[in-house]
Structures are given as structure tokens and as C-alpha cells.
Amino acid sequence: MWEQLSDFYLTYQSTFAYIGINALLAFSVYVSLSCGQLALGSAGFAAIGAYASALVTMKADLPFPVALAVGTLLPALVAVPLGLPVLRLKGIFLAIATIGFGEVVRLGLVNWEYVNGAQGIVAIPQKTSLWMIYLAVAVTLFVLWRLRGSKWGFALEAIREDEPAARTLGIPSTGYKLAMLVLGAALAGLAGALEAHFTFMVAPNGFGFSRVVDMLVYAVVGGAQGFWGPLAGAGFLTLLPELLRELAPLVGIEPGPLRMLVNGVVLLVVILFLPAGLMSLPRTLRERRAARRAAGAGGAAA
Amino acid sequence: MGQQVINGLFLGSIYALFALGYTLVFGVLDILNLAHAAVFMVATFVAVALVGHGLHILLALPLAVLFAGLLGLVLERVAFRPLRARTDSNISGLISSLAAATIIEAVALEIWGPNITRFPFGTLPEGPANQLQLFGGTVSRLQLTIIAVAVLLVLALTWLVKGTRLGREVRAVAESPRAARVLGVNVDRAIAAAFFISSALGGAAGVLYGLAFNSISPDMGRGVELKGLAVIILGGMGSMPGAVLAGFALGLTEVFVVASLGGSWRDAISFAGLFLILLVRPRGLMGAAVTREA
Numbered sequence: 001m002w003e004q005l006s007d008f009y010l011t012y013q014s015t016f017a018y019i020g021i022n023a024l025l026a027f028s029v030y031v032s033l034s035c036g037q038l039a040l041g042s043a044g045f046a047a048i049g050a051y052a053s054a055l056v057t058m059k060a061d062l063p064f065p066v067a068l069a070v071g072t073l074l075p076a077l078v079a080v081p082l083g084l085p086v087l088r089l090k091g092i093f094l095a096i097a098t099i100g101f102g103e104v105v106r107l108g109l110v111n112w113e114y115v116n117g118a119q120g121i122v123a124i125p126q127k128t129s130l131w132m133i134y135l136a137v138a139v140t141l142f143v144l145w146r147l148r149g150s151k152w153g154f155a156l157e158a159i160r161e162d163e164p165a166a167r168t169l170g171i172p173s174t175g176y177k178l179a180m181l182v183l184g185a186a187l188a189g190l191a192g193a194l195e196a197h198f199t200f201m202v203a204p205n206g207f208g209f210s211r212v213v214d215m216l217v218y219a220v221v222g223g224a225q226g227f228w229g230p231l232a233g234a235g236f237l238t239l240l241p242e243l244l245r246e247l248a249p250l251v252g253i254e255p256g257p258l259r260m261l262v263n264g265v266v267l268l269v270v271i272l273f274l275p276a277g278l279m280s281l282p283r284t285l286r287e288r289r290a291a292r293r294a295a296g297a298g299g300a301a302a
Numbered sequence: 303m304g305q306q307v308i309n310g311l312f313l314g315s316i317y318a319l320f321a322l323g324y325t326l327v328f329g330v331l332d333i334l335n336l337a338h339a340a341v342f343m344v345a346t347f348v349a350v351a352l353v354g355h356g357l358h359i360l361l362a363l364p365l366a367v368l369f370a371g372l373l374g375l376v377l378e379r380v381a382f383r384p385l386r387a388r389t390d391s392n393i394s395g396l397i398s399s400l401a402a403a404t405i406i407e408a409v410a411l412e413i414w415g416p417n418i419t420r421f422p423f424g425t426l427p428e429g430p431a432n433q434l435q436l437f438g439g440t441v442s443r444l445q446l447t448i449i450a451v452a453v454l455l456v457l458a459l460t461w462l463v464k465g466t467r468l469g470r471e472v473r474a475v476a477e478s479p480r481a482a483r484v485l486g487v488n489v490d491r492a493i494a495a496a497f498f499i500s501s502a503l504g505g506a507a508g509v510l511y512g513l514a515f516n517s518i519s520p521d522m523g524r525g526v527e528l529k530g531l532a533v534i535i536l537g538g539m540g541s542m543p544g545a546v547l548a549g550f551a552l553g554l555t556e557v558f559v560v561a562s563l564g565g566s567w568r569d570a571i572s573f574a575g576l577f578l579i580l581l582v583r584p585r586g587l588m589g590a591a592v593t594r595e596a
Contacts, residue, residue: 096334272398
């Protein structure tokens with residue numbers, strides 16, 4: 001029994017680790033979305049966190065907690081001078097500027113000889129354990145839970161719904177938006193640092209545009225309205241490929257394309273029919289049934 | 303020097319063509335269509351398949367472009383029209399276009415596989431007989447043809463948008479869908495037309511890119527997609543002359559950066575430029591001077 005459990009753990013250890021890491025990354029996009037800002041610099045922040053922490057453990061020979069702290073704080077510091085000018089942009093323009101930032105970080109790393117350019121850093125000591133990842137997820141959930149219903153939470157909601165109106169009410173929207181960008185950068189950096197010390201290696205191409213798209217997809221599929229959403233989305237979409245790998249031979253499609261196809265279809269269905277994410281599915285179904293029952297009753301009365 | 307200019311114009315003409323379609327949809331709908339690069343890629347594969355079936359490239363090109371346009375109509379119907387009434391349609395539209403791009407790429411990956419596909423040998427005349435000496439540089443006939451086709455398509459689009467009734471309707475919708483509807487414009491039709499034209503141009507850019515570099519794979523659209531963003535930001539979102547100008551500017555800049563700093567810095571330039579433009583002059587070279595309260 002014990003042996004089976006430990007077998008199970010060994011087989012799925014990396015899946016569980018990735019659910020946690022992906023959840024942290026999804027949260028990093030979510031916190032900006034929670035005040036209506038589509039900021040897509042998280043891949044760049046994660047790259048900074050991963051590289052900084054790897055250099056701390058390997059070149060400076062400092063203990064792992066220091067590496068994690070550096071990996072979390074450095075991206076957060078970078079986010080301040082980035083955010084001040086960039087957050088003046090709205091909607092799509094903010095998204096594009098932050099994508100540009102992420103690509104500049106990635107291409108800078110590709111061209112940086114000291115960290116082996118496109119090959120990246122290898123043989124990073126494995127220091128991340130599963131409990132560290134889930135402790136970080138739990139702390140994030142706790143903070144987001146405390147935020148809801150607080151003065152901060154209401155301010156963020158006001159900015160999301162109508163920023164000019166929020167400003168008129170005396171809410172310093174720039175400060176709140178910057179704080180969320182910095183928090184997102186810290187989360188992404190922490191995820192990057194944990195990932196680097198879990199997979200032994202980091203390479204610039206692991207932090208490209210498609211990575212930040214994944215993060216956005218986790219947040220949106222799970223639901224960007226409530227704070228559980230990003231965790232649910234990351235869990236669902238990280239487990240899905242495991243299921244699909246079993247399923248692929250049955251439908252006669254290669255696992256790679258099948259995974260992409262299902263991801264695309266899930267995203268399209270969610271954005272078209274469940275704008276509040278998978279987490280809202282039970283509520284949506286309940287409301288729809290209630291509406292149908294009401295319509296039926298109305299028809300019977302007439 | 304002359305050689306660099308020719309290479310830059312050649313690269314720039316493809317960027318311009320790609321960005322033109324990108325910016326057209328943005329101008330009309332305020333939506334960034336991230337599936338544009340997927341259409342670009344699929345059209346190239348369709349052209350390769352047609353040539354593989356024995357069609358001449360001059361026949362395969364327009365057919366692939368037509369296919370791209372029709373795919374654009376499907377995209378509009380499935381991924382964009384249902385979201386139009388939503389208040390956050392620019393963010394949800396971006397996400398649904400990502401979903402569409404993923405689906406298209408998955409289908410291409412399943413049909414054609416992840417490896418690099420090439421046009422069959424002899425699709426285009428090659429060899430020293432087809433090289434010309436011009437301004438102190440060597441140009442192949444293919445490069446000249448690609449530049450000519452691109453310029454022709456840009457001129458055709460300009461005429462379509464400025465000189466025809468359909469073009470006026472599209473511009474009216476871009477200005478204000480509600481006002482256009484009051485004036486009797488069929489808004490749905492105008493938006494569908496914009497998508498058709500945009501995707502057809504994207505497809506044309508793809509086929510020309512495929513012919514130029516002859517290295518076609520399901521992820522070939524990704525690099526161009528982000529560069530296309532840089533081009534439309536530089537040109538000013540929604541501005542078509544801006545997109546053309548910026549496309550050529552990026553092509554020339556890249557070629558000169560490669561010549562002076564080395565190949566690995568090529569891509570960094572477009573993103574650093576994009577970033578600076580957004581900070582210093584968000585409306586780009588030729589964008590309208592309105593602040594967008596998205």
C-alpha cells in the first residue's frame with residue numbers, strides 16, 4: 001500500500017509540481033486582470049526570477065531561501081520602472097507593450113554570453129520540493145481571499161468596472177494598478193525560481209510569447225472573476241494532456257496536435273459561452289435551468 | 303550597400319503585406335486578431351499542396367489567397383461576431399482569436415506534421431540566368447516578383463478602401479458602427495468584408511514568405527506575428543499607410559542590424575523599437591491623435 005502510494009507520487013510528482021507552478025503563473029496574470037488590465041509581461045518576469053535565482057545558487061553559492069527571495073524581489077523591482085510609463089496605456093496597447101517587454105527580456109538572455117545564450121543554464125541543483133510550491137500557492141490564495149471584500153478589493157473592482165469613475169471617487173487608480181503589476185511580477189518571478197530549481201535547467205525559449213499565452217489561458221479558462229479560477233484553470237489544463245495521452249491512440253490523432261486542438265476548443269468554448277470561466281459552470285447551469293423553468297411556468301399560465 | 307537596400311525592401315514588402323491585414327481588422331473592430339498569423343501559415347501550406355498537385359504557382363497563389371479569405375470569414379463568424387456586443391470585446395476578442403489560432407495550428411500540425419515543408423523543386427525558375435545586377439547588388443527575379451506583387455496588392459487595397467462603395471462602408475463602420483448603421487450601411491457585411499480582405503492579404507504574405515525562404519512549418523507564423531505587432535504599432539494602430547511605411551522601415555532596419563551587429567540582434571530591434579514607440583509616441587508614426595479609453 002505504502003509502496004503503491006510512493007509509486008503514484010513518483011510518477012505524478014512532476015505533474016503536481018507543474019500544476020502548482022502554472023497556478024502561480026496564472027495568478028500573476030490574474031492579479032492585473034482583477035483590476036481590468038491585460039498585462040502580459042509575466043513570461044519576462046518569470047525569466048528574470050528563474051535566471052536570477054539560478055545565478056544566486058550556482059555562482060554566488062548562497063542558500064536556496066536567498067535565491068527564492070532574489071528571484072521574487074528582482075522582478076518586482078523591475079516592474080516599478082516598467083509599470084510607471086506602461087500603465088498609462090490602455091487595453092490592447094498595454095498588452096502589446098508588455099508582450100514587447102517580455103520579448104526584450106527573452107532576446108536579451110539569448111544574446112547574453114555569460115548565461116550561455118540560447119542554450120541557457122543547465123545543471124541547476126534541484127532544491128524545490130512539492131511542499132514549497134504548494135505553500136506559495138496557499139499563501140497566494142490566502143492573500144487574494146483577504147483582499148476580497150476589503151477596501152483594496154473594492155478599489156480594484158471599481159477600477160475594473162470603470163476607471164475614470166473610480167478616479168472621480170478619489171481612488172488612486174495608477175497606484176493600485178502598479179501594485180498589482182508588482183505583485184504579479186513577484187509571483188511570476190517566484191514561479192520561475194521554483195521551476196528553475198525543479199527542472200535543473202532554464203533556457204530563454206521557455207519564456208517566450210507562447211508561455212505567457214498559456215498563463216492567460218489558465219486564468220481565463222478557470223475564471224478571472226474569482227480568486228480560485230486560476231488554480232482551477234491551471235489544474236484542469238495541466239492534467240488534461242495526461243488524460244489525452246491515453247486518449248490519443250483511440251481517436252487516431254497524434255498527442256501533440258490533439259492537446260493543442262483540445263486546448264483551443266476549450267478556450268473558445270469558455271470565452272464564448274462561459275465568460276466567467278469554468279468555475280462558473282455550476283452557477284450558469286443552475287441559472288439556465290431556473291430560467292427555463294420560469295419560461296415553462298409562464299407558458300403554462302398563458 | 304545597394305544589396306542591403308534591396309534585401310531590406312524585399313523583407314519589408316512581406317512585413318507590410320502582413321501588417322496591412324492586421325491593422326485593417328484592428329481599425330474596424332478595435333480587436334487584435336492573433337489568428338492572423340495562423341491564416342498566414344495555413345495559406346502557405348495550401349499553396350504548397352496545390353503546387354504539389356501539379357498546379358502552376360501563378361494559379362496556386364490566388365487560390366491559396368482565396369482560401370485564406372474564406373477562412374477569415376469563418377473566423378469572423380465563429381470567433382468574433384458572437385463577442386461583438388460585449389463590453390470587454392477587445393480583451394475577449396483577443397482571447398478567442400488566440401483560441402482560433404491554436405485550433406488552426408493544431409490542424410496544420412496534424413495534417414502536415416512538425417517538420418519543415420518546402421515548395422517542390424522547380425516551382426520557380428532558379429539559377430544564374432535569373433539573377434539581375436541592380437544598383438550594385440544582385441537581385442533574383444523571385445525577389446523582384448515578390449516586391450512587385452506586394453506593391454501591387456498594397457495599391458489594390460488602397461483603391462478598394464478609398465475608391466469603392468464597400469471601402470467607404472468599411473471606413474464608416476471603423477469610425478462608428480452605430481452611425482454607419484443609421485446611415486443604412488450593412489454593418490455585418492462590412493465587417494465580414496474587412497475580415498475577408500485582411501485574411502486574404504495575410505495569406506498572400508504567407509505564400510510570398512514561403513516562396514522567399516522556402517521553410518514552411520506550422521509554427522512559422524509566430525515570429526511574424528510579433529513583428530507584425532511591432533509594425534502596426536510603429537505605423538499607428540489602424541493606419542494603413544502607416545503599416546506599409548513601418549513594414550518597409552522594419553525590413554530595412556533588420557537587414558542593416560544584421561549587417562552591422564550580427565544576426566542574433568535582429569529580433570531584439572523590433573521589440574525594443576515597439577516598446578519605445580509605445581512609451582514615447584503611442585499613436586505611432588501615422589496614427590490618429592485620439593486617446594483611446596478602452
